[in-house]
Amino acid sequence: MLTLPEPCVVVLVGPGAAGKSTWAQTHFAADRIVSSDRLRALVGAGEDDVTASADAFALLDTVVAQRMRRLTTVIDTLGLDPQRRAAWVAAAKAHGLPCVAIAFDTPAAQCRARNRARTTKRIPADVHTSQLRGWAKTRELLASEGFDAVHLETPARTVPEVFVEAAEARDRQLDDPARLRFGLHIGRFQGVDVRQSAAQAEEAGFDAIYVMDHFRQIPQLGRAWEDFLESYTTLAYLAACTTKVRLGALVTGVTYRNVAHLGKIVATLDVLSGGRAVCGLGLAWFKEEHVAYGWPFPSVGDRYALLEDALQLLPLLWGKGSPRFEGRSLTVPEALCYPRPVQERVPIIVGGNGEQRTLRLAATYADAANVMGDLATVRRKAEILRGYNPATRLTHLGTALVAADDRHLAELVERGRGRRSREAYAKEVNAGTVADHIGRFRQLADAGVREAMVRLPDPACVGPMAEVMAAFR
Structure with a gap:
């Protein structure tokens, strides 16, 4: 199966009756195919109205030019005109899109037999012979015309760049299986039954469930007035609804609570869950949320100072005795917390992509660092983190729309994309099949990731995601 990046330009090249339209309709949705025959019907009396050919090709070039700005485009025409091929290649490069040619080297006798069997759109014999001769010349030219790749007719699919x-x-x-832990990240609560989601996650094999620590929905995921549950109340509820998964906020905004009080909250969660709490900590970035609730929003430097104090204070609070703590921004006369957590050390994850300060703090005080971004970004973060402290684990947060197969994938993308293009939505949610995601998560594991936290944008993703996770056990 040929895997092509999305979006891309696919130019079909071959004589009439070589199978180009059948191939396009088999492997691509109709709204991705720009067909000279269909455009001839639009500007003429029908698909076989040869008098409309010039207008149809002019319209085809216009449509292709507009689509190249952001959409996958399959150009279904003869493709035998070298000037047009050159123009399509140049336009694709100008828009930064891969441009591949699919060559249909169907034997001439088979093309002629197919053409004779047609009841409509039969090509006149002399015209068809001219096309076959033209193809013989074109076949030798394709490799030198600047296409990113030239493939003989073969099954094909397009995927977001991350899966290529x-x-x-x-x-x-x-x-040779690699081990990888998985956490379900719940970032939306509108219309979500958290108890049911937790039960499904545990049954599917997730190692942990994480919730966002916000008080209103963030603009990246929805609207401010959507239903949004408070994180630690929700985690306490989930502690009673589950038996195995670890539970934590990814990540707790360090400005939202008195840090000593936060330590008491996390310790209580650990006790009530039987030792399953995880403490995620972050700098707190959402200024509008602070303003809306009347909370101070300190400078970046002050928030870093508070984060570093919290990273030092919390383990003291969860430990023995009641030591005094004096940090750069916090003073706690008695770091006292009873009952103590069940775990000897509650795992701490520092979230954020900052390489100079955030990763350094994670390496100095925490058990893990959580980052976001593509594979190249993860590799860079992993290298930096190893330079600070090789023992600090790397975790990754991302979205994964996981489908059983390509047909299921098309259904989920269509259901979720709203007014966005198929290509834009698929890229946004990393839309792929089980096989695609096994490969993607293996790449993350090879880059140094030890736990992948995933948002699933559709409940139907849970079953396929279970198959993905099973490959890493």
């Missing part, structure tokens, strides 16, 4: 190189990693995972 995933097939090799998937095969490697199946042959």
